[in-house]
Amino acid sequence: MDRLPVINMQALVLGTLATLVRGEEAPRSQSSSHKRKYQYSPAQKAAAAVDNARFARYILTTLAAVVFALFVYRIVIQSIRYIRTLTCLNNDTQKYFKLPNLAFGAIKQHLLYAPLFRRRHNREIHLAWFHLGYVPTRFQSLFLAGVIFMNVTLSVWGIEWNGTRDAALNHLRNRTGTLSVINMIPLVVMAGRNSPLISLLNISFDNFNLVHRWFGRIVVLQALAHSIAEVVKRSDEAGWKAIQAAFQNSQMLMTGLVATIASVAIVLLASAALRHAFYETFLHLHIGLVILLLVFLWKHLENTYPQKYLLAVILLWAIERFTRFAVLIYRNVGRGGTKAELELLPGDACRVTLKMVRPWAFQPGQYAFITVPSVGLWTSHPFSLAWSSDGADDHDDSEKGYKISADDILANTNDAASMSLIIRRRSGFTDKLFEKAERSTSGITTISAYVEGPYGGHAVLHSYGTVMIFAGGVGITHQVPFVRDLVAGYASGTVAARKVILIWVIQSPEHLEWIRPWMTTILAMDKRRDILRIQLFVTQPRSTKEIHSPSATVQMFPGKPNVDTLIEMESENQIGAMGVSVCGTGGLSDDVRAAVRKRQAWRNIDFLEQGFTW
DSSP: OTTHHHHHHHHHHHHHHHHHHTTOOOOOOTTSTTTTTTOOOHHHHHHHHHHHHHHHHHHHHHHHHHHHHHHHHHHHHHHHHHHHHHHHTTOSSOGGGTSOOHHHHHHIIIIISOBSSTTOSSSOEEETTEEEEOOOBHHHHHHHHHHHHHHHHHHHTTOOTTSOHHHHHHHHHHHHHHHHHHTHHHHHHHHOTTOHHHHHHTOOHHHHHHHHHHHHHHHHHHHHHHHHHHHHHHHHHHOTHHHHHHHHHOHHHHHHHHHHHHHHHHHHHTSHHHHHHTHHHHHHHHHHHHHHHHHHHHHHTTTSTTHHHHHHHHHHHHHHHHHHHHHHHHHHSSTTOOEEEEEEETTTEEEEEEEOSSOOOOOTTEEEEEEOHHHHTTOOEEEEOOEEEOHHHHHHHHHHTOOOOHHHHHHHTTOOOEEEEEEEOOSTHHHHHHHHHHTOSSSEEEEEOEEEEEEEOOOOOTTOSEEEEEEEGGGHHHHHHHHHHHHHHHHHTOSOOSEEEEEEEESSGGGGGGSHHHHHHHHTSTTHHHHEEEEEEESSOSSGGGOOOSSSSEEEEESOOOHHHHHHHHHHTOOSSEEEEEESOHHHHHHHHHHHHTTTTTSOEEEEEOOOOO
């Protein structure tokens, strides 16, 4: 009888170690001071599973409701602009649309257009040489705060914090793990260039990318909470020394550990400082780590409820990748392939003319991703498209009122479809591309390229009686198509625009060469003088002799523009609603944004911004 307690104790220890390796709960000694401390009953497990599934549906339903609300908003705004365009086609004063809706003007001033703090939004925050990112707008911040609050609340709601420690840790582990997988669905949707939500909601990929990064952080924090809860629970059961053995002998634990490490690495490498300094390296590592994460997470979730959500994530990611590849093949393969003609320009820039196998119908505001295998292997980079030209387009333009002779039309009839853009020399891909163009003795080089697009092109300025277009440096490539479109529309009577003012800020007069052939075409268009004025600001002229105004409608000034004064002058004599568009440096964008915001109470002014801040 004296040996019986010893035998029972040995059996208890051996049983504890065996169940720990299998990932099961160890039996407890009834005489232990921690009696029933770590029990997690089947009823509790079932209730927790129901809560996890319900909260997962809450997240998806809430996000679907936000998408629906934004879609309704887009339809309402688009309908108003369409009606305004039709109303103003034969109305040269457009007085009714000059005055703002005070309530909506206040919303634009204090929420939609407002940076989180004061006026800084698109001007990047720097610490020495490190990029720290951008300050979101108040609307973006409100949405992100709502998403974060929802996830924090659902991660802890209904957990038995006053019950046993074991039950709370089990519930927290399962809850955060499930929600982490659920949040991967919007994470992947926001990451895709071809997401149907971009065109459906008329929201830029730039904004989608911001939300994508924050969803990524939420996913990783929930994954860390999931892993920490598991480790603490096992430590309570058998001590820290047994945890290593448990991980080594459990596929579920080991695959979960690898998936967590991969997710943390993705977020760390996606920081603004590393992303900007080593973009191409970041891109390759990002894709590789995402694949690693999906593979190990699939094994980790084998035969579990959240695996069906992970399947949706994988399918969405694979479909988007396949779509991009299919578009790339369709646009560029066959008939000799797509060719890119590089032409050196002053000011460390080159004009790239793309002759595509299968072009698309060009619209202002579009951009494309360019891949040049001989320069950047398979990496792709976004660039705004500045001009389109082919035989059919030239003929159509003449019908819209362009002053193009019959000889010009005949000369271009057999040309391959082409689109042009300007690339400014920076680092990485653009530097290598410029060096390749430099090596040509004639200054013009033709190379093979792949074009993926079109993207963007959702902004339309037809409904505004007054349009101010700001461009800084190479940002002019985004704005030139809008100028061309509005002047042509005015000549044909298809737009509300009666005043178009282009303000271009450049460092040197030699930068005018970037768009000289296109601007020559625009200046020769029918009725151009009745609608278009151009103001050029040269910030670093070599002498005052370089500053001269060719005509009353094309003027040149030294120094930087006073954006607030320019907008004030035009708003005083505003015709109809005013649209103010900007594409340039962060400082210029923030100045234009601030000037537009402060006039929302007495003028109907909309702000449109284009930037690549990812």
